[in-house]
Amino acid sequence: MKDKTDPQELGFLLAALFWTLAIAILATCQQSSDRQAALENAKISARQSFNKDLLIRRWASEQGGVYVPITPATPPNPHLSHLPERDITTPSGRPLTLLNPAYIIRQIHQFGRDSGDHGYGHITSLKPLRPENAPDNWERSALEKLAAGEPEWSNLEWLAGAIYLRLMQPLVLEPACLQCHPEQPVGSIRGGISVSIPWAQFQETITRKRTLLWLGHGALWLLGLGGLGFARHHLRRHFFKVRQGEQRLRQSEERFRLLAEGTQAIPWELDLGTNRWTYIAPQVGKILGYPPEEWRDLGFWEERIHPDDRQRVLEHCRHCREEGQDQQFEYRFLKKDGNFAWLKTLATVRMEQGRPVRVRGVMLDLTERHIMEEKLRQAAKMEAVGTLAAGVAHDFNNILTSLISFATLVKRRHLDDEISQDYLQEMLDGANRAAELTRSLLAYSRKLEVKLKPEDxxxxxxxxxKLLRRLIRENIEIATELTESELPVLADRALIEQVLLNLAGNAQDAMPVGGSLTIGTGRIDSLNRDNKAVPPAIPLPCAILTVADTGVGIDPGRLERIFDPFFTTKAVGQGTGLGLAQVYGIVLQHDGVINVDSEPDGGSVFTIFLPLHTGGPTVSDRPEIVENAPVADSPLNILLVEDEPQVRKVLERLLTSRGHRVLEAAQGLEALQIMRRQPENIDLVVMDVIMPGMNGRETFREMRTIRADIKVLFISGYPGDVITIQDIRDEKLDLLAKPLVPRELIEKIKALTNK
Structure with missing residues (x-):
């Protein structure tokens, strides 16, 4: 008689498994303990090195430093030049220089580094006075941890081709340190000393112990298994043949079950005679939300197909049922959580006596692939708009510069002519609107310049x-719901304000007979069932900004396109279709995400998710910019370098009207010739960045060889991702973007020449 179970075999397997696990756990614990002990020994060695450096530093601080002979290796410290006795001479005429504690520590570290690979230290700071003290990537991270309150930071790092135990503790400013660092308070963290101890010597010890450990435990394990095997051998012959057939059957069933349930696909089988599911894999509940018991008949599936796809899918089903043809098709399916999933069904028809009786197949979840394809299409769209915007920005901004500047000059000459003033102001308003169109396209394509600062x-x-209250009609109530605590984010304040204005303006247009506009802020620190809508791309904690209205809402068919450029739901002539596109681009440039929830006649809620900033304090209480009446400028000799004749002409007239003497050049080589003839007579160079031949950056370098202190103001009509402009910004040189506004140009020139 065949037994269905084999308790003896199971007992032996469990015993062997238990024995193996016990030996493995014991060996692993001992190995971990050995490694932890080695790591702690390495840390002790590093701490001893740090304490030695700290004692030297304190001793040197209390002595006021140490005088040593001046050599190429120990030159005078330029940061101690304010000390009258930094350099002295002995009675024998030997020059000595004063080494402050940091200098001494650095020299000791360098001596240790040169003497061999026995571990070495490095004194460093986030704001080093000397280039030699600049931190590497690990030291920068460690300094940030220390600044956040960690008393010590250490870990194993790959350094100079080997593994080192790296440890850093802070250098706290002591009273004796005030001689060199009077600007910092006692007790503040000046920086830190990193100690790097070679791990090889400790690893060798670990390896030796590990070898002996596993050899001993391995022998013990084999001895135990041998005893278990001997007992098992005498019993298993009685049950092997009986259980062999059952074992094969179970293995076969197990393989099928793992194949069916261990995949993200959903295998299924349908009986065409009853239209009922005879099998559907359990993972259907995980993927679509409906457990297998809810899949009663074919109608359950058909009712949840997207209405736009249903007729096409049913046609595929008809080919299976009536013609016995295998089919594959894609469609959208309503999940239990209310969202639609993209599915692909592969169906194979089983024939009996020439007619289809059963269909077997699999449903594949393609939702992630469709989301990725949509993202790729959006990225391609943004790139196309960005290429278009960048291509026209230069010439368009040059034209606008001429138009704005000439209109401003004419307006100043006819201050008493009210009609002319109105006409000219209309021209300026139109030019500004044209500039705003260019900025909107650049914002959507993420090519708009962003100046990120910590903001609340x-x-x-x-x-x-108050500004929104003046702009929004009186029949619309405005309310704000702000969190009590600060919401620090890295943001370009002007662009976030533009987002607010655009969303508020759209809300007003959606409420022609009045309503309410609510602007709220919030903070999300962790996920729970109340805030499941946080996009995965946003790290937590994050800040949220919501703009909600009680307007007419947005049709579901248009929600997917509302952020597309030139797409608008407004009547012809009432919108450019760039407002929400600009909002979308600005949010992306802030590493944020924008979502919209809306229903027809149910209002709209725009939610913006922005990463919280955990760095320095936010910037607030900015003074308002007031445009004062023109003030007479100090006459300057200005070299104007601009390849566009119309722009060069209007800038020459504008600068001349302010009393300046202007020398003109149409390209870089011509400007250099003027510079060489009269280098000392030029007070300022106003130069375009992008010019034929020698560009502005190259011309500036040549000018510096003629006169090192020459002041240059760059102007450009290209968006901020052009590499030449980026080089200029990286070097913190002065740059004005076109279209130029005369007042801003004059103020920039004043600020630059008064430096």
């Missing part, structure tokens, strides 16, 4: 509340 999101909303 609540402060931005509060400071713009």
């Amino acid at each position: 999101l609540n402060d931005i909303v509060e400071k713009n509340r």
Whole structure:
């Protein structure tokens, strides 16, 4: 008689497994303990090195430094030049220089580094005075941890071709340190000393112990298994043949089950005679939300197919049922959570006596692939718009510069002519609107210049509340719901304000007979069932900005396109279709995500998710910019370098009208010739960045060889991702973007020449 179970075999397997696990756990614990002990010994060695450096530093601080002979290796410290006795001479005429504690420590570290690979230290700081003290990537991370309150930071790092135990502790400013660092308070963290101990010597010890450990435990394990095997051998012959057939059957069933349930696909079988599912894999509940018991008949599946796809899918089903043809098709299916999943069904028809009786197949979840394809299409769209915007920005901004500047000059000459003033102001308003169109395209394509600073999101909303009240009709109630605590984000304040204005303007257009506009802020620290909508791309904690209205809402068919450029739901002539596209681009440039929830006649809620900033304090309480009446300028000799004749002409007239003497050059080589003839007579160079032949950056370098202190103001009509402009920004040189506004140009020249 065949037994269905084999408790003896199971007992032996469990015993062997238990014995193996016990030996493995014991060996692993001992191995981990050995490694932890080695790591702690390495840390002790590093701490001893740090304490030695700290004692030397304190001793040197209390002695006021140490005088040593001046050599190429120990030159005078330029940061101690304010000390009258930094350099002295002995009675024998030997020159000595004063080494402050940091200098001494650095020299000791360098001596240790040169003497061999026995470990070495490095004194460093996030704001080093000397280039030699600049931190590497690990030291920078460690300094940030120390600044955040960690008393010590250490880990194993790959360094100079080997593994080192790296440890850093902070250098705290002591009273004796004030001689060199009077600007910092006692007790503040000046920097830190990193100690790097070679791990090889400790690893060798670990390896030796590990070898002996595993050999001993291995022998013990084999001895135990041998005893178990001997007992098992005498019993298994009685049960092997009986259980062999059952074992094969179970293995076969197990393989099929793993194949069916261990995949993200959903295998299924349908009986065409009853239209009922005879099998559907359990993972259907995980993928679509409906457990297998809810899949009663074919109608359950058909009812949840997207209405736009249903007729096409049913046609595929008809080919299976009536013609016995295998089919494959894609469609959208309503999941239990209310969202639609993209599915692909592969169906194979089983024939009996020439007619289809059963269909077997699999449903594949293609949702992620469709999302990725949509993202790729969006990225291609943004790139196309960005290429278009960048291509026209230069010439368009040059034209606008001429138009704005000439209109401004004419307006100043006819201050008493009210009609002319109105006409000219209309021209300026139109030029500004044209410039705004270019900026909107650049914003959507993420090519708009962004100047990120720590800002309080609540402060931005509060400071713009009065402005919104003036812009929004009186029959619309405006309310704000702000969090009590600060919401620090890295943001370009002007661009976030533009986002607020655009969303508020759209909300107003959606409420022609009045309503309410609510602007709110919030903070999300962790995920729970109340905030499941946080996009995965946003790290937590994050800040949220919401703009909600009670307007007419947006049709579901248009929601997918509302951020597309030139797409608008407004009547002809009432919108450019760039407002929400600009909002979308600005949010992306802030590493944020924008979502919209809307239903027809149910209002709209735009939610913006922005990463919280955990760095320095936010910027607030900015002074308002007031445009004062023109003030007479100090006459300057200005070299104007601009390849566009119309722009060069208007800038020459503008600068001349302010009393300046202007020398003109149409390209870089011509400007250099003027510079060489009269280098000392030029007070300022105003130069375009992108010019034929020698560009502005190259011309500037040549000018510096003629006169090192020459002041240059760059101007450009290209967006901020052009590499030449980026080089200029990286070097923190002065740059004005076109279209130029005369007042801004004059103020920039004043600020630059008064430096």
